[in-house]
Amino acid sequence: MPKRKTALATLALLAPFIAEFLLGDQYLAGPPEIGKQLGMYSMYVALYGSGALLIREAARRRGLGWPTILVLALAFGVAEEGLLTETLFNPHYLGLDLLSPGHIPVLGLGAPWTVYVLTLHVVWSIATPIAIAEAFFGRSPWLRTPGTWSWSVLLAVGAVGTFAVSLGLDAAHFLAAPGQLAGALVVVVALILVALRLRAPAQAPSGNAWLGFAVALGLSSAFQVMKTGLGISPWLQTGVLLALEAVAVGYVLKARPPAVSLAAGAAVTYCWLGLSTAADAGFAALVEQGVLVAGTLVLLGSATRRNILLTV
Template sequence: MRRIAPAILLFFLSPLVAEYLLGDFTLAFLYGLLLLAPMYGGGALLIREVVRRSGRGWPSIVLLALAYGVFEEGITTQSLFDPDYADAHLLDHGFIPALGIAVPWTLFVLTLHTVWSISVPIALTEELTANRRTSPWLRTPGLTVATVLFVIGSVATFATSYATDHFVAPWPALAVVVAVAVALVVVALRLPRVETVPTPTGDTTAAGAPIADRPAAPPARIMFVAALAAGFVFMSIRHLPTWIGPAVFAAGALATVLAVRAWSRRPGWNGWHRMALAGGALLTYAWNGFLEQPIMGDGPIITPVSHVVFGLAAVALLALELRAVRSLPRATRRTGQPAATAVNPAG
């Protein structure tokens, strides 16, 4: 159980963050976690294990997380194409008939899955696992079980969505979704493997890059504030005019990716920085949850109580993260590996 404990944690943490911390469900629907975990948790586990088994790093995780979002919203729920999905009128603004999608909703929901449904739970769980952060957690039987659960969860989600709306997108749209998801998977698994680079100090940097001549990574507290600010901007663009929102999103997303990529390649990048980014994103969902109206288990008492409970749970999780990172030896904190080696920060 100790060996697979991180996998079990990730299996349930992914749907807890994706749906409950977001504010979609309350404590009254907590039993639904068992229904949501196979797809969310199974998907997060598969992505994490495939990447770590292949020796790749975070760029591959993020691309596979995006592929997951495309698959869920384009195939299982088909919210990208369904004008009546959940009676939420998701396609009313920024709809492009030739594509059959609304640009604002597509960008918004795919980012939710890429960042919060998959990447944040993986990052938080890995930082709790000390020396096993970049090592596989499951053997072949466990990976098989995760795959089966993901398939079952995906089929169940599609069946539930179809039973609700009786909507199926046109086959050309579904074919494009499959092609995009497959392309993302192929690119993710063709990215370079993470290279180990022994260094006297344990500092992490890209292979072959001189350490002494590079500026140090910014303090983790700055990363935390930056993550909170980016989360606030992202959650706010929904309220901007139809085409201004996507433009702001594109500029912000590009700036965020480039900044994190540059900072993560600097000496001194370590577990504090990774936790600061994931923690800022987690707390973004925590405060945003108070502004959301649950779609299941709503009530005048249960709704605010649920927001408070899930928010406090997020803070408690970050406290555990702080304790775990603080307890690691300095070199291990930087790399997630024994002190003898350092790892490309893209991992």
């Protein structure tokens, strides 16, 4: 298989693996059957895999860097959580009370949940798999015009499937208010327009990769721990989440570490988080998750060695 096709397959498979399986979300309702897991994975390849590929291509074809990728990733997150699964607006999604803490009545949002779930998509669903894939295959464009159309159609299929499954899983078959859906759509379009107008070109990294890994692991772990709120006010919780993001952005702008070192730190955070989720689902789930984590660590080691990034 040509290198370009291998690169496409790697990112398409890696994005849903990190976004849902390394995180351990397949165990939220207990260990599902292997057939259901494969079905979930296929749908997520269509959604996350296509989304990550198209976002990367939109930036790299224009010679643009990570600011464009991150803003497009935010647009993807708003689209998924606001228009497809609608967790931004559904107060009882999967029986969970997501929106009561820090509720904003005029928007129908929960402040901590909105910040948390959108960050998941920006950092883990899109940016992390792109950085790892590019560590192996570089920054040049991978898609040609027919491929772009094909992956766009697959993204649409994944979006429809995600919406249908989310609607079916919700006992009340929740649908957000028309104003909420229209607002989310406006935000998505605005973010896409802003992202494509950014003129920040791709730049070579210059910072220490070991430090980048440590900072990313520490900040992303702290971010995940803050998800629980630790018994503090939801508004303080939201402020801490945003502060952690601000520190991360400031560090990256100043130190410019290799993207894959940051991705490695974020991925290792999902490793321990996924193991903790699997532990609640039983021994078989914990064994399965252990295999996924081991494979991830091997992949990260290969990516960093290949680029001679983790140097003293």
